Amino acid sequence: MLTDKLPLWYQIAQILRAEILARHGEEPERLPTEQQLAERFAVSVITIRQALKAIQDEGLIVRKRRHGTFTDPRAFPRRPLKLLGSIEAVFAQQASEETLVLERALRHPLPAALKRHFPNLKEAACFRRLRLDDGxxxxxxxxHVLPELGRRISAKLLRTHSMTQVLREDLGVRIRRIDNSVEARLCSPEVAKLLSIETLSPVLFLTGISYDPDNRVLDVA
Incomplete structure (x- = not known):
């Protein structure tokens, strides 16, 4: 999950930050201990302390001696984070957001990195969207979605619903599970231009893989 392109403490801080913000709890929640986090990420306790210090400086957590580390709901922003990628089951999008459909390709060459998820396909439906808030x-x-499902997904649905909503609610597809992962990466020139940020800016890259009851991949986000 972690890369050698960015400091470990920074990547861990971003992952923990994303997990904390995804909770949106009204009550403080206790985080795992430093040792537990160190074991989770396979790093030293010192690295974990650096990551927690960064989050603490943002006001997202409160560290109480002898009691542990707790989230501070008062610091949760109402606006979503600027993200690269989408795990829509984790990060609910605000209804007021505007979504631009940049591409709706019903038959798109399957990227090499996704062939293991769609082993019998050479093409898949590909949808690219840009979410905005106040412009x-x-x-x-x-x-990337199975072609037989992709052809049933209209531009209107892409503008108004998350892909999970589209598959479950609009198409009536049964989703058995969604595997999610998050990591810090450096932003590519193409995406940096779309997000109006500098090239190589650190961003969170989120991946969600949806499976049907037969363990077949339906969607890779």
Missing amino acids: EPQSYAVN
């Missing part, structure tokens, strides 16, 4: 770009999402 400001907030996140960029790319979905």
Whole structure:
């Protein structure tokens, strides 16, 4: 999950930050201990302390001696984070956001990195969207979906619903599970331009893989 392109403490801080903000709890929640976090990420306790210090400086957590580390709901922002990618089951998008459909390709060559998820396919439906809030770009999402499902997904649905909502509610597809992962990456020139940020800016790259009851991949976001 972690890369050698960015400091470990920074990547861990971003992952923990995303997890904390995804909770949106009204009550403080206790975080795992430093040792537990160190074991989770396979790093030293010192690295974990650096990561927690960064989050603490943002006001997202409160560290109480002998009691542990707790989230501070008062510091949760109402606006979503600027993200690269989309795990829509984790990060609920605000209804007021505007979504631009940049691409709706019903038959798109399957990227090499996704062939293991769609082993018998050479093509998949590809949808690219840019989410904005008050005219400001907030996140960029790319979905590769089974062709037979993709052809049933209209531009209107892409503008108004998350892909999980589209599959479950609009198409009536049964989703058994969604595997999510998050990591810090450096932003590519193409995406940096879309998000109005500098090239190589650190961003969170989120991946969600949806499976049906037969363990077949439906969507890779």
